[in-house]
Amino acid sequence: MSAKAEIEIIEEYCKGCSICVEFCPTKVLEMDAFVVKVANADACIACNQCELRCPDFAIKVHKL
Amino acid sequence: MAYDYEKSIRPGKLPHIWCPGCGHGIVMKGLIRAMDTCGLEKNNTAIVSGIGCASRLPGYMDFNTLHTAHGRAAAFATGIKMVKPEMTVICCGGDGDGTAIGGNHFIHACRRNIDMTYVIMNNYIYGMTGGQFSPCTPTGMKASTTPYGNPDPIFDISKLAIGAGATFVARTTSFHATQIDKLIAEGIKHKGMSVIEVLDDCPTSYGRRNKFRSVVDMMKRLKEVAVPVAAAAKMTDEQLEGKVLTGVLFKEERAEYTDQYAKLIARVQGA
Numbered sequence: 239m240s241a242k243a244e245i246e247i248i249e250e251y252c253k254g255c256s257i258c259v260e261f262c263p264t265k266v267l268e269m270d271a272f273v274v275k276v277a278n279a280d281a282c283i284a285c286n287q288c289e290l291r292c293p294d295f296a297i298k299v300h301k302l
Numbered sequence: 303m304a305y306d307y308e309k310s311i312r313p314g315k316l317p318h319i320w321c322p323g324c325g326h327g328i329v330m331k332g333l334i335r336a337m338d339t340c341g342l343e344k345n346n347t348a349i350v351s352g353i354g355c356a357s358r359l360p361g362y363m364d365f366n367t368l369h370t371a372h373g374r375a376a377a378f379a380t381g382i383k384m385v386k387p388e389m390t391v392i393c394c395g396g397d398g399d400g401t402a403i404g405g406n407h408f409i410h411a412c413r414r415n416i417d418m419t420y421v422i423m424n425n426y427i428y429g430m431t432g433g434q435f436s437p438c439t440p441t442g443m444k445a446s447t448t449p450y451g452n453p454d455p456i457f458d459i460s461k462l463a464i465g466a467g468a469t470f471v472a473r474t475t476s477f478h479a480t481q482i483d484k485l486i487a488e489g490i491k492h493k494g495m496s497v498i499e500v501l502d503d504c505p506t507s508y509g510r511r512n513k514f515r516s517v518v519d520m521m522k523r524l525k526e527v528a529v530p531v532a533a534a535a536k537m538t539d540e541q542l543e544g545k546v547l548t549g550v551l552f553k554e555e556r557a558e559y560t561d562q563y564a565k566l567i568a569r570v571q572g573a
Contacts, residue, residue, distance in 0.1 A: 246304070251316055255323030255505075260518040289304060290479035291521075293327025295316055298304035 243284035244300045245276050251296035258288035258297055310334045312364045319358060323517030325476030325502035329423050330359050332482030332500075333394070337365075339487045340390075347390045350379040352404055355430045355504075356396035356423040373404025376411040379418050387560040390490060391418040398428040398436035401457050405437075412466035412495050416559040419489040419496045422459055425504035433507030444511040459499045464552045469494035471552040475501040475524040478548065488550065494558050501528075501546065 245266065254272035267288060268277040274296070282299075289299045308316075311334075320326050337347065347365045351357035353372035360367035366389075370378045375393045383391045400408050400422045411418065427445055428434040435445035437457040444451055463471045470492040472485040482500060489496030503509065503520035514520045531549040534542060 253317070253322035255517050257323060257518060257521060261521070290331070291328055291477075293320065293324055293331075294318070294322075295307055295311075295327065295331070300304050 241280050241282045241302065243282050243302055245279065245282060245288070246298040246300060247274055247276065248296045248298070249273050251294045253294050253296075255293065257291050257293070261287050261291055263287065305335065307331060307334050310337065310364055311362050315362045318362055320355060321504075321506045323503065323505045323520075324355070324429075325425065325500075325504075325521075326356050326359065326423055328476045328479055329356075329421065329482060329500050329502065330362065332479060333359070333392070333421060333486055334363075335483035336486035336490060337392075339483065340490045342390050342490070346388065347392065348379070348382050349392045349394060350375045350382065351394045352399040353430070354396040354399045354428070356394060356425070356502075357399055359394045373399050373402070374407060375399065376404060376407035376418075376420065379420075380407075380411055380414070380416055383416055383418055383560055384563065387417075387564070392490070393418060393420040395420075395422060396429070396436075397422060397424040397426065397438040397457075397459065398434075401459055401462065402437045409462070409466040412463050412468040412497065414559040415467060415469055415494045415556050417493055417495070419486065419492075419498065421486060421489075422497065422499045423502045424459055424499055425502040425508060427504050427508040429504045429507045433511065439508075443508075445508070446511070460497070460547075460551050463495075463497040463499075467495070467556075468497045468552070469554050469556050470496035470550070471499075472497075472550045473499040473501070473546070474548050475528050475546075476503060477521050477524040478528065481548065485550070492553070494556060 252273045259267045264281040266282045289297045349360040350368045351360045352375040379391045379393045433446040435448045435452045439452045442451045460473050474481040505517040527546045528548045529545045
């Protein structure tokens with residue numbers, strides 16, 4: 239399965255609330271010492287849920 | 303391409319001051335998308351707020367913004383709208399700022415049906431000032447000033463707005479991110495007083511005192527309690543126990559205040 243989007247994370251904006259990790263339906267993201275990181279990029283279905291619910295403007299989903 | 307929020311935010315203002323997981327950021331994103339949908343011009347839009355966490359919002363927005371005295375957002379916004387009726391005026395604030403300290407201004411803005419959009423972020427608490435209970439802190443829940451549980455019944459902000467005379471009243475939650483911008487956009491387009499109540503989460507002052515282990519638990523609770531108006535019509539009273547209705551709760555057309563005032567001026571000067 240190939241990724242439907244490229245996820246950009248702005249690390250200096252991320253405060254580590256982990257909302258994006260919890261509500262990602264395909265478990266693309268995970269926490270890495272209080273900052274989110276892309277762990278499973280290929281599984282991304284470009285649903286945009288992480289970007290919509292990130293309160294800190296730290297995630298951008300670039301559809302491919 | 304991802305949605306470009308930065309074009310509406312003042313350069314160098316991010317990251318914002320809100321706590322990790324605070325829903326105000328989600329509401330701000332919704333507001334930016336809604337303003338974009340309505341095609342609002344920066345020079346012809348004013349965003350007004352009072353004091354509090356939620357009232358920090360206009361400081362980040364690259365529009366005409368006004369950060370006023372505690373609870374007085376609606377009063378200052380009324381002034382702007384009276385002087386410049388062609389401007390789009392948006393108020394932002396929290397539950398304490400809007401319905402307690404500024405309760406009087408809020409209900410009278412609703413009564414006049416002046417054309418503005420009031421986005422109330424209801425996080426059940428006074429977050430910035432130290433977690434005191436607000437009129438929206440649910441009965442029995444803990445705040446810094448109610449360590450044994452809050453004995454007071456709550457204000458239902460949407461019902462208050464409808465009762466006071468607002469002509470567009472809607473409610474959503476910070477979990478329902480796409481609904482936020484749809485409802486705010488509808489409120490901006492509506493001619494008259496629009497109130498959009500967004501149920502929000504305050505993990506720092508409310509959540510940690512009330513046994514929410516994380517902000518994710520608070521978001522899940524918002525997901526569980528929200529029932530769309532259409533679905534609620536088919537449910538019994540028992541099924542609706544403890545639930546909160548979301549969507550457009552009330553809408554009507556009624557004479558708008560600045561229009562009526564312009565007519566008054568024309569009539570008196572013409573006489």
